Amino acid sequence: MITLDAIDRRILERLQHDGRLSNADLAEQVGLSSSPCWRRVKALEEAGVIKGYAAQLDAKSIGLSVNVFMSVSLSTQVEKALKDFERAAAERPEVMECYLMTGDSDYLLRIVVPDLEAYERFVMDFTKIAGIAQIRSSFALRPVKQGTALPLGVSRDR
Template identity: 60%
Template sequence: MTRLDAIDRRILAELQRDGRMTNQALAEKVGLSPTPCLRRVRRLEEAGIIGGYVAVVDQKAVDLPVSVFISIKLERQREEDLDRFAEAVSRWPEVMECYLMTGQRDYLMRVVCADLPAYERFLKARLTRLDGIASIESSFALAQVKHTNVLPLG
């Protein structure tokens, strides 16, 4: 595991806010010259701490305003059942996040779609066709109170 010092944390904080920032601008913000700053960024990338750079797209602006949180309970929690479920879900573009959980449910996922009929199609064509699902509970988000991709690095 790569040990992060205060400068690494500042670099990560700045890049989380603006991943398109030039190395020159980043170096100025964290108090380094450009060459050592770039070396640190490359080291963070190679260590897998920075996993990539993406554009954050507003789901409403691209006609996917509906977020559905789905709790799923499997009939059995054997490793092969868990693996089969995870493999299927990883192929579905509507699934934005999916977590293996403790507690009453086995999985919690967030799905985005255009409207209620689109969610119904997802449910019928994908989710309910998987073997081994005991129950599915859907909750529709009314409003997003907070969303961030910025980790609290301290």
């Protein structure tokens, strides 16, 4: 884990809020000149703290109005079965997130599709993956909170 100072944290907070900030604007907002600011951003990128920059799209406006949380239990939890499942899940564009879990299920996935028929097709195809014992689906009615900015103030590295 990299040690972040107060300036690094300010840089990260600003970039999480607006990844399109110019270096000049970012430098001004965090109290640095352009060159040191640029060096810090590059160091944060090279250290893997900043993984990339992306536009946040509104799923509904592009026709992806169904958000499903799918719990998956595998018939066995041997390493090969886990890796095979993870590879198959990672290849599906509908799978937005996939987490290995503790508790009742082995995995929790977030799936986005345009409608229930598309989800049914997804499930019929997805359950062909070897080793799936059970799936359970929960449909989101509406988002209450969605965020992409990590809470920098609560990390152990203060």
